[in-house]
Amino acid sequence: MKKLLLFALILLQAACASYSGSGLVVDASGMDDVMRIMGEPRMQWDEADGARRLAYPRGPMGVHTYMLLLGADGKLQRIENAMEPKTFRRIEPGMHQDQVLRLLGPAEPSWNAYFKARDELVWEWRYCDEWNKLARFDVLFDATKEVVRSTMTLREQCGTENDC
Numbered sequence: 001m002k003k004l005l006l007f008a009l010i011l012l013q014a015a016c017a018s019y020s021g022s023g024l025v026v027d028a029s030g031m032d033d034v035m036r037i038m039g040e041p042r043m044q045w046d047e048a049d050g051a052r053r054l055a056y057p058r059g060p061m062g063v064h065t066y067m068l069l070l071g072a073d074g075k076l077q078r079i080e081n082a083m084e085p086k087t088f089r090r091i092e093p094g095m096h097q098d099q100v101l102r103l104l105g106p107a108e109p110s111w112n113a114y115f116k117a118r119d120e121l122v123w124e125w126r127y128c129d130e131w132n133k134l135a136r137f138d139v140l141f142d143a144t145k146e147v148v149r150s151t152m153t154l155r156e157q158c159g160t161e162n163d164c
Contacts, residue, residue, distance in 0.1 A: 018038055019062070019064075020064065020066055020079070020081075021034075021037060021038055021068065021079045023037050024037055024038075024068075024076055024079065025076065026075075026076050026077065026078060026079075028075065028076070029075065030070070030074045031052075031070060033076075034054065034068060034070070034076065038054075038056055038068070039056075041055055041056055041068075042055050042056060042105065042106055043055040043105060043106055045102055049072060050071075050072030051069055051070060051072055051077070052070045053067060053069055053102060054067070054068040054069075055101075055105035055106060056068070056105070057105045057106055057107075059108040059125070060108045060111075060126075063083060063127045063134065063164055064081050064083050064127075065081065065082045065104060065105040065125070066079055066082070067080050067081075067082045067105060082103060082104050082105055083104070083125060083127035083128075083137075084127070085129070085130065087103055088104075088153065091103065091104070091139055091148060092148065093147070093148050093149060094147050094148060095147060095148045096146060096147055096148075097141060097146050100123070100139055100148065104125060104139075107123035107125050108124070108126075111124035111125075114143060119142065119144055120140055120142065120143055121140070121141040121143040121146075122140050122141070123138070123139045124136055125137045125138075126156070129155065132163055132164050133155055133156065133163060133164065134155070134156035134164055135154060135155050135156060136154045136156060137152075138151060138152045138153075138154070139151050140152065
């Protein structure tokens with residue numbers, strides 16, 4: 001019975017979290033508001049200027065990763081969906097893994113792969129492309145140096161119903 005009650009409380013807490021941050025107000029909402037509305041971030045980084053970047057990936061079923069930036073004053077500066085081609089174009093060969101994480105947020109662990117013969121680590125994100133079709137964006141790392149080797153975008157091949 002206790003396990004069932006705990007499970008119900010977890011579901012209730014998850015249901016209260018906002019998917020995209022609706023309800024947050026730029027230049028007004030603070031960290032307490034973000035945590036109340038979006039929940040605990042999956043990753044966060046302190047920026048050199050005192051700002052804080054928060055990552056909210058919505059996979060594996062969702063196709064968005066919301067990146068929130070709180071200024072040095074603790075107020076929300078912006079919310080962006082990182083799963084867009086304009087962000088993917090910023091990924092370049094030679095970038096380190098941490099730089100990729102700061103732009104895209106964490107990839108879904110079950111979609112990542114290591115290829116021993118090539119000493120290559122592949123991180124994968126799913127997103128909606130410009131035609132509202134499911135697609136995958138892969139970043140291929142030289143696993144020894146942990147730097148980007150290349151990137152690749154593929155359209156999902158999951159039948160005729162692959163709209164987002």
